[in-house]
Amino acid sequence: DAKTTQPPSMDCAEGRAANLPCNHSTISGNEYVYWYRQIHSQGPQYIIHGLKNNETNEMASLIITEDRKSSTLILPHATLRDTAVYYCIVLMGNAGNMLTFGGGTRLMVKP
Amino acid sequence: DAGVIQSPRHEVTEMGQEVTLRCKPISGHNSLFWYRQTMMRGLELLIYFNNNVPIDDSGMPEDRFSAKMPNASFSTLKIQPSEPRDSAVYFCASSFSGPSHNEQFFGPGTRLTVL
Numbered sequence: 001d002a003k004t005t006q007p008p009s010m011d012c013a014e015g016r017a018a019n020l021p022c023n024h025s026t027i028s029g030n031e032y033v034y035w036y037r038q039i040h041s042q043g044p045q046y047i048i049h050g051l052k053n054n055e056t057n058e059m060a061s062l063i064i065t066e067d068r069k070s071s072t073l074i075l076p077h078a079t080l081r082d083t084a085v086y087y088c089i090v091l092m093g094n095a096g097n098m099l100t101f102g103g104g105t106r107l108m109v110k111p
Numbered sequence: 112d113a114g115v116i117q118s119p120r121h122e123v124t125e126m127g128q129e130v131t132l133r134c135k136p137i138s139g140h141n142s143l144f145w146y147r148q149t150m151m152r153g154l155e156l157l158i159y160f161n162n163n164v165p166i167d168d169s170g171m172p173e174d175r176f177s178a179k180m181p182n183a184s185f186s187t188l189k190i191q192p193s194e195p196r197d198s199a200v201y202f203c204a205s206s207f208s209g210p211s212h213n214e215q216f217f218g219p220g221t222r223l224t225v226l
Contacts, residue, residue, distance in 0.1 A: 034214075038154075042217075042219065042220075043115075043202050043204070043217025043218055043219055043220055044154070044202070044204075044215075044217050045217065046214030046215065046216070049214070087154075097142060097206050097208050097215060098144070098156060098159055098167065099144075099156065099215060100156065101153055101154035101155075102153070103153060
């Protein structure tokens with residue numbers, strides 16, 4: 001059962017902000033939004049997560065709408081090394097951190 | 112910290128042979144996960160351990176697959192007998208599952224090819 005919907009692919013110019021959308025219209029009150037990415041031939045890498053407030057760390061910002069039905073991951077200054085598949089995952093608070101990966105968004109950062 | 116360590120990084124075997132994949136989680140982590148990734152099915156969770164005890168193995172495809180975690184610093188995923196459709200990249204991940212959320216740290220994966 002697909003809990004999130006993401007565009008299959010996006011392009012972004014190097015140095016510009018990359019805004020990756022995710023729809024999670026059936027999210028419940030105790031489900032978090034997590035973002036991971038997978039660079040080619042590597043294991044997935046955690047980026048950021050949030051419940052209802054916007055979050056920022058050294059890698060990215062996460063903007064969650066007030067109704068929590070969608071979110072946007074923002075890479076403020078995309079570099080070529082940010083080319084990867086980005087996964088948006090919703091996760092119950094007590095699910096033991098079990099991740100269910102969907103298709104993700106393949107982000108191509110171009111020079 | 113060396114991160115999650117997996118071995119071997121690449122394995123090529125013939126159909127019918129036994130395959131054993133190994134994982135050393137990050138020290139101090141109490142949860143360990145095995146995932147499989149293929150082009151057709153994407154990333155799938157196979158099994159999840161907490162404090163060395165298997166909690167959810169509903170993703171294990173069939174009885175040919177088994178996983179063990181004899182102690183907090185080592186886990187194995189065994190396939191016996193292997194089949195060509197088992198060819199995939201197998202990832203191990205670990206995390207500290209406490210009251211607050213913590214991210215999973217993934218290993219580099221083992222690329223398995225069954226001929």
